[in-house]
Amino acid sequence: MIKTGITGQSGFMGQHVYNYLGTKPEQIECVDFKRELFNNIELLEKFVSSCDVIVHIAAMNRHENPQVIYDTNVGLVQKLIQACKNTGATPKIIFSSSTQEERDNLYGKSKRDGRKALEKWANEYGGNVISLVIPNVFGPFGKPFYNSVVATFCHQLNHNETPEIYKDGTVNLIYINELSKVFYNHIINQSTEKVELVTVSHTARKKVSEILTLLNSFKKNYVENGVVPNLTDSFEKALFNSFASYIPKDYFPRKYTKHSDNRGAFVEIMRANTPGQTSFSTTVPGITRGNHYHTRKVERFAVISGKASIKLRKINTDKVYEYHLDGSEPAYVDMPIWYTHNITNIGDTELITLFWINEPYNAEDPDTYFETV
Structure with a gap:
């Protein structure tokens, strides 16, 4: 049994990874994490000491002040590292990073600097850090206007609002169930590498207008007329299940x-x-x-x-x-x-x-x- 804790367990990605691991009870024992642990060093120390693996997902994605995003995300990494240092714990830490690492914004910089801080801890204290550089994630229960454009569109269409496209760019996407499996595979992997940087491949590449066209068809055919759409394509099935969660x-x-x-x-x-x-x-x-x-x-x-x-x-x-x-x-x-x-x-x-x-x-x-x- 691999004792695994997930920071940000109650968030969009965290709850999905937690639920996915719950389907593997013969291999994974989930260690519950609550948001207030980051404000109580004793509880955080107990948490890191209880885990064989920590999936660090907790982060701020959006805020009107980008500096708050940077300070929050780097601060959470520093608290996690300090708890490990205080207790001598050396769990495997799987860090959720982003393809925005290379962009010139404070969110991407917070991910890059957080990753480097974890890698420094691993090299100095004998830990093991796997950083996953993740593309845009979508799936059921995402927070509209926060987690993804898919979440926003799904929410708007199911509340009789009209979505707007401000820039019809092409988006690299991965469905949350697919991403959860990636996390799981790294949890059970017995690699002894101290530091690994893994780029998670996207599983779909779509224009924003393509996504909205599909979602509009779900609204018209399924919600208004009860007709189940074609679910033979894996992306379209994932998008439909995401859409249905907002009904x-x-x-x-x-x-x-x-x-x-x-x-x-x-x-x-x-x-x-x-x-x-x-x-x-x-x-x-x-x-x-x-x-x-x-x-x-x-x-x-x-x-x-x-x-x-x-x-x-x-x-x-x-x-x-x-x-x-x-x-x-x-x-x-x-x-x-x-x-x-x-x-x-x-x-x-x-x-x-x-x-x-x-x-x-x-x-x-x-x-x-x-x-x-």
């Missing part, structure tokens, strides 16, 4: 149009521009199914008969969202990634649920992690 929770459940006549009723369950697997279940009263989450799969629950409660909870948070569905008015709820979910028969009759998911179940790569809602 307000009161958007669901979505009621179907039910066509009834003297023969009975007809309901169109879904339209999708992508392959997938369809199945159904029957559930007796009082029974709950599910209690698991996915990290990449797009999944739809459609209740067509009986009464159901569908519950969702973002992992490592406490808030539970609950939806009541009744087959007399068929409706569906889509499951966002990183939300554990379940469905319970709350009626007196059999519950019939139709399920659609964008990839067939693969026992060797199920992308299904069990956790009670």
Whole structure:
């Protein structure tokens, strides 16, 4: 077991890396980090002494005064180094740097100077530092107007605002799940190099206008008409899952149009521009199914008969969202990634649920992690 702590655990990148490591319990033991540790040297010393590996992500990205960004980011590195010196701890430190290192701005300079300070500590005190130079990162739950243009556009489109492009440049991108895997690989790597500088390759290269065009199509086709987009392209699937995380929770459940006549009723369950697997279940009263989450799969629950409660909870948070569905008015709820979910028969009759998911179940790569809602 590798005891791993993540500074900035509650931030965009930090929470994703923490959650990704949580899917590897046979290898990784996560050491919790709280923001206030940087203001308490004793607690910080205890933290560094508890870790085999520290992923240093905590940093300020934006501020009206660039000098505050520089002072904050370099100061956090210095506090981390001092705690290691005070305790004699020599954990492997994986430092989150940026491609802005070479740019003439104080954010990039803070990353460059922070990296050099960590490398100096490693060489003098026997530590091990791996610095990852990371391109633009996007993914679910990013903070709009702070983390990325993707986060900003997703937020605006889902709040009926109109995004604007100020400069239609080309952006090198990496999806947060892909980046989390990079961190994981370096955590478990047994390299004995004291200092390593690794440039993380981007996995997509897009113009800002291309990104906005795709996001607009998700708004029109998915949000307004319920049509699941083509998810065969890895970037477009990642962008869709990012977009879906910004949809307000009161958007669901979505009621179907039910066509009834003297023969009975007809309901169109879904339209999708992508392959997938369809199945159904029957559930007796009082029974709950599910209690698991996915990290990449797009999944739809459609209740067509009986009464159901569908519950969702973002992992490592406490808030539970609950939806009541009744087959007399068929409706569906889509499951966002990183939300554990379940469905319970709350009626007196059999519950019939139709399920659609964008990839067939693969026992060797199920992308299904069990956790009670």
